[in-house]
Amino acid sequence: MQQVKAGGLPAVSTNLDAPKTRLWGERRFRKAAGSALLLCALLLLVSLPFALIGPSVERLVVLVLINVAAVVGLNIYTGNSGILTVGHVGFFAVGAYTTALLTTPPEIKADSLRHLPAFLANSNMGLGESLLIVAVISLVFGVLTGLPLSRLRETSAIVSTFGLLVIVNFVLKGATNITNGTKGIYGVPELVNLPTAYIFVFATIAVAFAYKVSRLGLQLRAFQDNEVAATSSAINPNRRLLEAWALSAVVLGLCGALFAHVIGAFQPHDFYLTLTFELIAMLVVGGKRSISGAVIGTLLITALVEIVKPIESGGGIAGISFPPIWGLTQILLSLMILVVMYKAPAGIMGSRELSLSMFKRPRLSESTIDVASLRAVESRSERPAATLATNAIGIDFGGVRALNDVSIKVETGKIVGLIGPNGAGKTTLINNLTGVHQPTRGQVILDGQEIVGWPSSRIARAGLGRTFQNIRLFSEMTVLENVVSSALARGHLATGVESYALSLLEHFDLAKLADTKSSALPYGAQRRLEITRALALEPRFLLLDEPAAGMNPKETASLIEAILSIREKFALGILIVEHDLHLIMRLCDEVYVLNKGEMIASGSAEKVQNDPKVIEAYLGSQEVRAARRKKTT
Numbered sequence: 001m002q003q004v005k006a007g008g009l010p011a012v013s014t015n016l017d018a019p020k021t022r023l024w025g026e027r028r029f030r031k032a033a034g035s036a037l038l039l040c041a042l043l044l045l046v047s048l049p050f051a052l053i054g055p056s057v058e059r060l061v062v063l064v065l066i067n068v069a070a071v072v073g074l075n076i077y078t079g080n081s082g083i084l085t086v087g088h089v090g091f092f093a094v095g096a097y098t099t100a101l102l103t104t105p106p107e108i109k110a111d112s113l114r115h116l117p118a119f120l121a122n123s124n125m126g127l128g129e130s131l132l133i134v135a136v137i138s139l140v141f142g143v144l145t146g147l148p149l150s151r152l153r154e155t156s157a158i159v160s161t162f163g164l165l166v167i168v169n170f171v172l173k174g175a176t177n178i179t180n181g182t183k184g185i186y187g188v189p190e191l192v193n194l195p196t197a198y199i200f201v202f203a204t205i206a207v208a209f210a211y212k213v214s215r216l217g218l219q220l221r222a223f224q225d226n227e228v229a230a231t232s233s234a235i236n237p238n239r240r241l242l243e244a245w246a247l248s249a250v251v252l253g254l255c256g257a258l259f260a261h262v263i264g265a266f267q268p269h270d271f272y273l274t275l276t277f278e279l280i281a282m283l284v285v286g287g288k289r290s291i292s293g294a295v296i297g298t299l300l301i302t303a304l305v306e307i308v309k310p311i312e313s314g315g316g317i318a319g320i321s322f323p324p325i326w327g328l329t330q331i332l333l334s335l336m337i338l339v340v341m342y343k344a345p346a347g348i349m350g351s352r353e354l355s356l357s358m359f360k361r362p363r364l365s366e367s368t369i370d371v372a373s374l375r376a377v378e379s380r381s382e383r384p385a386a387t388l389a390t391n392a393i394g395i396d397f398g399g400v401r402a403l404n405d406v407s408i409k410v411e412t413g414k415i416v417g418l419i420g421p422n423g424a425g426k427t428t429l430i431n432n433l434t435g436v437h438q439p440t441r442g443q444v445i446l447d448g449q450e451i452v453g454w455p456s457s458r459i460a461r462a463g464l465g466r467t468f469q470n471i472r473l474f475s476e477m478t479v480l481e482n483v484v485s486s487a488l489a490r491g492h493l494a495t496g497v498e499s500y501a502l503s504l505l506e507h508f509d510l511a512k513l514a515d516t517k518s519s520a521l522p523y524g525a526q527r528r529l530e531i532t533r534a535l536a537l538e539p540r541f542l543l544l545d546e547p548a549a550g551m552n553p554k555e556t557a558s559l560i561e562a563i564l565s566i567r568e569k570f571a572l573g574i575l576i577v578e579h580d581l582h583l584i585m586r587l588c589d590e591v592y593v594l595n596k597g598e599m600i601a602s603g604s605a606e607k608v609q610n611d612p613k614v615i616e617a618y619l620g621s622q623e624v625r626a627a628r629r630k631k632t633t
């Protein structure tokens with residue numbers, strides 16, 4: 001395999017000349033497969049000896065395995081999106097009731113469910129067919145409920161998921177003709193044995209890992225870490241939320257169906273608050289961002305519940321008898337959550353996954369940088385020239401006129417500076433260009449197209465990459481994942497994307513830190529990573545908001561070199577907001593000066609620095625600051 005030296009520049013591989021590699025060649029899939037295998041082996045090791053004790057314990061083990069799958073299912077949504085769901089037991093109930101209606105022998109249904117429609121009353125399906133139907137129904141139900149839910153965030157999202165649980169419970173109790181109301185359903189054939197449960201839970205773990213490291217999972221985790229940065233990296237969070245919600249709905253629906261075939265009889269209250277609380281406790285205690293955490297949390301809580309059960313219902317130990325202590329399980333679960341949250345707020349596993357290399361320092365093999373995935377750099381400079389412009393844009397925030405009648409133009413191949421005192425409107429202008437805010441007046445034109453009203457993700461895909469004044473990395477993700485998620489959102493093929501990202505990282509001297517969590521990087525490296533992530537979008541324009549803020553002179557000097565080389569090799573236009581006038585003078589072909597939302601000067605760097613209006617604006621702001629300092633001392 002041919003190696004690329006530092007400085008070799010990659011190209012987005014969305015085309016047919018992409019290397020013929022397999023997903024298996026991608027490091028993240030190999031790592032995920034290793035973790036999944038390890039976790040399945042652990043689960044087998046911990047559960048099988050108990051299952052061999054006898055039929056009653058075997059039944060308990062089967063139920064525990066179904067719980068493990070259910071919590072892993074919750075993790076698919078909550079772990080990747082960061083939004084806690086308290087409604088998924090609703091899907092569990094849908095799965096249980098659906099399979100019960102489809103598989104219970106007609107003679108039993110004739111006794112307890114006399115008013116069923118004929119096709120349900122006569123249905124006597126086998127497990128396989130029924131599970132297939134449960135999966136389809138859960139998927140449809142998941143998509144229908146996910147459509148509105150995926151537009152909600154934080155508390156409103158959590159409360160709505162709870163609403164879903166309540167609605168399902170009411171329907172189960174109220175639709176007596178089909179569900180037998182509070183009396184519940186019995187006679188469901190017990191069709192799930194230990195091997196079936198193992199196959200199901202292993203498959204669920206494999207799906208959860210594959211989803212987590214896939215394009216969809218990476219993008220949803222990016223959303224969890226920072227929604228504004230995610231949308232600025234061409235990610236559409238609502239779609240990703242919907243997909244994760246629907247997938248986890250299918251898993252929970254299937255879990256419910258299997259559960260029904262183990263216990264044989266149930267009522268609506270079996271699928272309500274107690275089960276919800278237990279599943280959430282398992283998820284949170286283990287660490288909701290980790291699939292391994294979901295499994296470990298479930299095993300721990302199950303152990304606790306099983307130990308407490310005989311005490312809760314009264315009994316005796318060593319000849320001493322004691323009365324029943326109702327609610328003891330819930331009390332101890334609550335205490336366990338409190339203790340774990342106090343000691344490890346992110347849960348036992350945090351965001352880590354079980355892996356053989358967990359305690360080894362990650363090392364990057366250079367052989368992962370594959371020149372076959374790189375397109376000739378020269379082809380970039382052949383791209384037609386483009387222009388980014390604003391035409392008299394303006395925006396008000398309440399009474400503050402943050403921008404008024406501002407027109408700028410940036411062409412590919414040029415570096416344009418945007419300066420002005422604090423509060424002048426520089427960041428607001430970048431936010432207006434990238435769709436974070438919509439200007440109330442004027443136009444933004446990207447390559448001949450009016451883009452006002454476009455969501456940030458679409459603008460990013462159309463060719464605007466940006467960095468932020470306050471760094472916004474996907475902090476829980478690795479350096480490599482930050483860049484890969486952006487490249488995938490841009491449309492890079494899933495195969496070869498790591499090679500592409502590594503080559504970009506190499507250019508910014510970050511490849512050796514590829515497996516480091518991005519929040520653990522030193523400050524200057526975080527700034528460089530933000531630029532790398534933006535470049536993974538293969539933008540036509542790069543908008544840098546105070547890239548040198550907080551850097552020492554040495555870091556600033558290397559940043560200047562990096563920006564010059566980006567302009568040269570990536571054939572893009574750069575708009576740079578900076579307070580460091582030395583950097584602006586050194587880099588910019590043209591400079592715009594904003595003050596109190598108005599454009600007060602533009603032209604070459606020399607011209608604007610001698611402009612009396614600019615001098616006055618800067619002096620004015622310095623005087624105001626000096627007066628404020630005096631007042632406070």
Ligand SMILES: Nc1ncnc2c1ncn2[C@@H]1O[C@H](COP(=O)(O)OP(=O)(O)OP(=O)(O)O)[C@@H](O)[C@H]1O
Nearest residue numbers: 397400402420421422423424425426427428429469
């Ligand atoms: N989301 C918002 N809501 C309300 N006011 C805002 C918002 N964003 C910006 N502003 C106001 O708009 C004005 C311009 O702010 P902006 O952050 O764009 O200035 P800036 O030139 O980037 O300043 P600095 O150099 O300090 O970063 C300020 O008065 C600010 O308070």
